[in-house]
Amino acid sequence: MASATPQTPPGMEDFVVGLIGMGDMGKMYARNLSSAGWRIMACDREEKHDELVKEFAGNNKVEILRNGHLVSRASNYIVYSVEAAAIGRVVAQFGPSTRLGAIVGGQTSCKDPEIKAFEEYLPPDVDIVSCHSLHGPNVDSKGQPLVLIKHRASDESFAKVENVLRCLGSTHVYLTAKEHDRITADTQAVTHAAFLSMGKAWHANKQFPWEGGRYVGGIENVKINLMLRIYAQKWHVYAGLAILNPEAHKQINQFAKSTTELYYLMLEGRADELRERVYAAKEKVFGAEGSPKWASRPLLREDVLDRFSLGQRPPEDSPPLPNNHLSLLAMVDCWSALGIVPYDHMICSTPLFRLWLGVTEHLFRTPGLLDECLRVGIHDNTFRRDDLQFTIAACGWAECVSLRQFETWRERFAVTQKFFEPRFSRAMEVGNAMIKAVLESEKN
């Protein structure tokens, strides 16, 4: 039976794509690939079989099987979309059943354990081509980066994978597994550490930051919306890409160190040292006066972000309370200490990273804003308590990651997730609209 569309490349008429793990990302792949005409065989854990059969009953391109052995035996290209921490166990279980000469890849956010599992448990006749869609399951894949890793594969196998995944409309980025982990440590892991710490700090002080007049305006909207977006997701995605990525520990640790040291300078009123340090970091990350690394057009327009407030918008004539933005200063200090130039990673960035870099750039390039931030940091105690909790949280996450404490990580995440949970549905609505508006504005 010819299974794919009339445009199916020659030799791929009966090609079957297998998906092991039908959570958020597996389902997103199943829907997109089947819409493009590819025949899919998929499974999750056996106990979810009947539920998945019902969910995909109307889709004659998707066949739900009982387990990964059945998927592996029947498919030409198998994608594992399971928790990063489970990849070794799951590949050990199903890898030996892989069809002779098939291609295998994974969608996990961190490639080191994935590739190790493939090398250890897949038969030698199997080719390995991994991938990573650099966006969440609810973001339109068109135009977003899709990393492709030709780890152990013929040109022919690699071309087949590209033929299948082309329907996502993403921009293909070709990397090795090591390059992938290095870049995502810089872009994802350390960015998440900042938002996870904000959530902990607001939780510790028992506040919903969008209530009350302290966190108002475009930069604050990004902080709040993205923090909520992260806490509304599954914990394992963020724990996995921080703890399992061998490249990420240094970054997360440096972020905690930068936060602590800048906080001390503010607390102790050491204005000159603070200024000197922040301006030196600015020059390293964003370039010297007259030869900036940022483009002539800013990454973000604050007025676009102003619209996406979870709280009431203040009257036009009341200026927002100035903030010292410890999280943003610490991010730039961290990039500077590690020699990271964030613009170098744009080809391989998530929407969340681009927003985070966008607000950071905004703070550092808008005349007067950085100086105001430094002034508040020294002379104004308004944010001191939140900054203390932010510092404690950043150190807590760093310690947890460096000790590879999955269970502690999960518990830290879960209590704060519970605190914000009543607001997630509204937050996702506003956050999705904000990301959509920013993605649209990136096109113009």
Ligand SMILES: NC(=O)C1=CN([C@@H]2O[C@H](COP(=O)(O)OP(=O)(O)OC[C@H]3O[C@@H](n4cnc5c(N)ncnc54)[C@H](OP(=O)(O)O)[C@@H]3O)[C@@H](O)[C@H]2O)C=CC1
């Ligand atoms: N969410 C995101 O934004 C993105 C995630 N990723 C990565 O993609 C991978 C999947 O993430 P996501 O879909 O969000 O996570 P989910 O938790 O939604 O999906 C993972 C699925 O795999 C299932 N699973 C676990 N073990 C087995 C097994 N032995 N056989 C079959 N299925 C199994 C899980 O079941 P159970 O829950 O019962 O364990 C779960 O349904 C992760 O590695 C993540 O890092 C990549 C890009 C973006």
Ligand SMILES: O=C(O)C(=O)Cc1ccc(O)cc1
């Ligand atoms: O944009 C982000 O960083 C997200 O939070 C969504 C996400 C999570 C995990 C990935 O591997 C890729 C994207």
